[in-house]
Amino acid sequence: MRKKISLIGAGQIGGTLAYIIANKELADVVLFDIDAGIAKGKALDIAQSTSVSGSDINLIGTDNYEDTKNSDVIIITAGIPRKPGMSRDDLLGTNLKIIKQVGENIQKTSPNAFVICITNPLDVIVMALQKYSGLTTNKVVGMAGILDSSRFKYFLSQELKVPVKNIESLVLGGHGDTMVPMPNYTKINGKPIEKLISKEKLDLIIERTRKGGGEISKLLKTGTAFYAPAAAGVEMAESYLKDLKKTLPCAAFLNGEFGVKNLYAGVPVIIGKNGVEKIVEIKLSIQEKNQLNLSVKAVQDLYQIAKKIDKNL
Numbered sequence: 001m002r003k004k005i006s007l008i009g010a011g012q013i014g015g016t017l018a019y020i021i022a023n024k025e026l027a028d029v030v031l032f033d034i035d036a037g038i039a040k041g042k043a044l045d046i047a048q049s050t051s052v053s054g055s056d057i058n059l060i061g062t063d064n065y066e067d068t069k070n071s072d073v074i075i076i077t078a079g080i081p082r083k084p085g086m087s088r089d090d091l092l093g094t095n096l097k098i099i100k101q102v103g104e105n106i107q108k109t110s111p112n113a114f115v116i117c118i119t120n121p122l123d124v125i126v127m128a129l130q131k132y133s134g135l136t137t138n139k140v141v142g143m144a145g146i147l148d149s150s151r152f153k154y155f156l157s158q159e160l161k162v163p164v165k166n167i168e169s170l171v172l173g174g175h176g177d178t179m180v181p182m183p184n185y186t187k188i189n190g191k192p193i194e195k196l197i198s199k200e201k202l203d204l205i206i207e208r209t210r211k212g213g214g215e216i217s218k219l220l221k222t223g224t225a226f227y228a229p230a231a232a233g234v235e236m237a238e239s240y241l242k243d244l245k246k247t248l249p250c251a252a253f254l255n256g257e258f259g260v261k262n263l264y265a266g267v268p269v270i271i272g273k274n275g276v277e278k279i280v281e282i283k284l285s286i287q288e289k290n291q292l293n294l295s296v297k298a299v300q301d302l303y304q305i306a307k308k309i310d311k312n313l
């Protein structure tokens with residue numbers, strides 16, 4: 001039987017997710033939005049593209065959670081995005097209310113789903129979503145690290161004029177200005193990055209990676225990045241549905257790993273048919289550990305603010 005992916009939020013990322021999933025024939029798609037017109041209009045448009053692509057999947061748009069019932073995967077982008085000049089943290093109050101509604105509905109309709117959250121501020125929203133939905137922590141995960149790593153790899157490929165597919169890299173920590181690109185885990189054709197680029201240039205690329213989302217939202221003027229975030233979300237869904245057991249940087253629940261307890265943060269995880277099957281505890285230098293701690297502290301501080309907004313968290 002074909003798998004079912006429900007997309008909660010049919011905005012820029014939600015629509016792009018639906019289009020990629022349809023083209024890959026990964027699963028049937030339910031595109032959900034509180035704005036039924038957007039969900040139904042995009043679903044119809046993408047469904048009509050399948051007679052060109054030849055993809056054999058069903059796609060519907062809806063504002064009724066019953067249509068999402070028994071989904072295998074749910075990807076959440078419901079919420080508001082940043083406007084130029086805003087930080088991701090500025091979205092907290094509005095998106096927390098939206099995610100409460102989404103989490104409670106998932107609990108009722110798809111309690112066995114693998115749930116990928118993309119709504120910002122990512123690490124705190126995914127943590128709240130896990131609590132609101134009551135799903136186990138291995139089934140609720142946040143997308144950010146794949147996107148941040150792919151930005152880092154793209155900038156390096158442009159600077160060093162090498163194909164992006166020859167670059168391995170990793171970005172850890174929270175999805176914000178304190179994220180931690182990892183030069184020690186960055187290799188080009190298997191060679192350590194430090195041997196191929198000056199420290200000054202590498203520092204500039206790290207800084208550009210940290211501000212990668214802001215650079216795009218400034219150019220777009222309305223809205224934020226959506227093609228790369230959607231591609232990253234699909235990679236996580238595919239690893240789960242096909243039990244690929246890929247190691248991917250994701251916001252996952254930490255229970256002592258990396259010295260962090262009871263918090264979501266970006267770390268390498270293995271995603272397979274059981275959801276997050278393992279947190280991969282790589283060795284960090286003292287400097288990397290300090291940077292990760294700083295990033296984790298930023299997530300903890302924002303979670304405290306979330307707890308003031310909703311005392312049940």
Ligand code: A3D
Nearest residue numbers: 009011012013033034077078079080081118119120122229
């Ligand atoms: P946008 O195009 O505005 O789409 C959001 C959609 O959510 C809209 O269609 C709304 O109607 C819908 N919505 C609002 N409330 C609800 C609700 N209660 N239930 C269902 N749907 C609802 O935004 P977007 O797609 O560009 O971005 C979505 C989210 O992703 C934002 O919070 C962004 O900040 C975030 N984002 C995260 C990353 C990461 O890497 C983590 C990257 C880019 C964007």
